[in-house]
Amino acid sequence: MTNPPLNPDDPNGQQPPSPYDQYAGAQDPYSQNPYPQDPYQQGPYQQNPYGAAGPAGGRPRPSVTFQQAIELFFKNYAVFNGRASRSEYWWVALFTFLVNAVLNGLARSIGDSGSMALTVVSSLWSLAILVPSLAICWRRLHDTGRPGGWFFIVLIPIVGWIILIVFLAGPSRQDAWQRFDNGTLPVES
Structure with a gap:
């Protein structure tokens, strides 16, 4: 038994043209990517913000080891632009x-007898790491999608420190590079 033709009036059994055939070759506007380029392929200024060796900007800061974090801490001594990964920040805190x-x-x-000398050494150490500690905290806040000025929430007694620690422990935001990767950026290695 054979199936009857789709169109009994047409001897070839073809379907009559549909009013929607005009859209047959058209591209569905809802299937297009609304963003013209992948934001993780290039930085906002069409440059590689993390040096020539790495891929283009917009990617997350790399996870680092303890030794790498300490090296980056001192290499990026006073860099307040850019971002710092969670591991980069917490290894330095440790x-x-x-x-x-x-x-x-x-x-x-x-x-x-010796505590005065060690007190001086401890004070000098605290002064030496003051600026880089503020800078890495600032960059870590950038990585979570917050402006570095959120650091000043510590001026609120007790609660401010708790809120800052929660912010610093938060995950990285994928779109943070669009707002904070400008100016002199921190080195990666």
Whole structure:
């Protein structure tokens, strides 16, 4: 048994033309990408913000090891533009905490005779890391999609520090590069 033709009036069995045939070759406007380019392919100024060796801008900051984080901390001494990854920030926080703990522990164990010298060393250390600590905190806030000025929330007693820690521990925002990767950017290696 054979199927009857689709159009009994047409001897070839072809379907009559549809009023929608005019759209047959047209592209569906809803299937097009609304963004003309992938934002992770190039930086906002058509340049590679992380140096010639790496891929174009807009990509997340790389996860780093403890040693790499310390090196980047001092290489990007006063760079407040750009972003810092979560690992980059928290390895540095651990490093500065450990150095402060060792200096304070030594000052207590030595007693009065050597504690003055260690107090001076500890004070010099704190002054030496003040600017890079602020810079990496600023860049970490940028990576979470917030302006660096959110750092000043620490001026609110107790609650401000808690809010800042939550912000700093937050995930990276994929679109943060569009707002914060301008000016002198931090180096990656």
